[in-house]
Amino acid sequence: MTLSFFDQFMSPTYLGIPLIALALAIPGLLFPTPSARWLNNRLLTLQAWFINRFTSQLLLPLNPGGHKWATILTSLMLFLISLNMLGLLPYTFTPTTQLSMNMGLAMPLWLATVVIGMRNQPTVALGHLLPEGTPTPLIPVLIIIETISLLIRPLALGVRLTANLTAGHLLIQLIATAAFVLLPLMPTIAILTGALLFLLTILEVAVAMIQAYVFVLLLSLYLQENV
Template sequence: MMLNFFDQFMSPMLLGIPLMALALTLPWILYPAPTSRWVNNRLLALQGWFISRFTQQLLLPINVGGHKWAILLTSLMLFLITINLLGLLPYTFTPTTQLSLNLGFAVPLWLATVILGMRNQPTVALGHLLPEGTPIPLIPVLIIIETISLFIRPLALGVRLTANLTAGHLLIQLIASAAFVLLPMMPTVAILTTTVLFLLTLLEVAVAMIQAYVFVLLLSLYLQENV
């Protein structure tokens, strides 16, 4: 019996209880906490260096008012990277392949940047809806278009992350199934297919990290417009 390839994206259940909450809390257990010692071990030193460098690069173009978001954006980056990478392990579940979860991340954070801009600098925030020097007949059309593009931003954030991870997992599943079927009939072709599968897995590791970075980077750009 052939199983549906999309079954791997269904949230696992145990005794009728979805294990989504367990999958979301697992990444925090994997990161070591700083100790009270003067000198940390290599893992903590590498973790601290990575976090500081990422935070510096992310907040470099943002005004000082947006630096309050450093902890939130860095934590979100680490969280998404860990979830995406754990989802590439066998017999695991990737929560970020669920559009509802990604929209749950994207919509509140995008809305917070919009509210922040409306509260601190309403003139500048509303000025983004109408570019300077627009001809008078085009003003209503451009305002409608810019408003639609503003409200599409959180949807684009969630769909981008979901689509990239879902497509990658489906490709891995298809190629792995092909290699398994071809192994008894054409071993040489199966070995070549396995090589392609290995290269695709390396690509998906890069995609998992890049998509988490892009998600947080776009949020920082939205924050930059409203700070």
């Protein structure tokens, strides 16, 4: 049976049961629960330091009204980083390569920011659709363009995360296949390809973390416009 390079992005099943639910539940089991002791171990201390630094950096440009989103944004960041990093391990599946899942995360959160803006400050929220000082003949055109750009935001969030992770995984598999094929034919080229594969794997680890941060950062920017 000939396998396609894109088979790695298919949702795995076992006895007809999709395992994506198990993949989504695993990140919650990896993070240790903070204890009630005065002094925690090194892992808990490092985890608390990272969460505090990220949350303070994320909420720095937000108004106090947006600080209510600290828990959900930080949890989303840790969730996406865990899924992206676990997907780099052998014999694993990356749920964030599925556009349906990423859109399921992006659409409700983006819609919540829009609803908050319409409810709390409708004039300011609608004012984003028309820049100040626009000539009168261009007003209808600009309103249509800004409305389209507003509606396309969740699609851009989901597609960006999916495309970056899918491209990285596909490139790693292509280079790994080339290294195995070239090993008996041209060992020197195969070793150089293996070194390139190692560097690409390091780059993909960075991409996995950066894309999770970009996803949450863009959500915070959308929230900043509406609080």
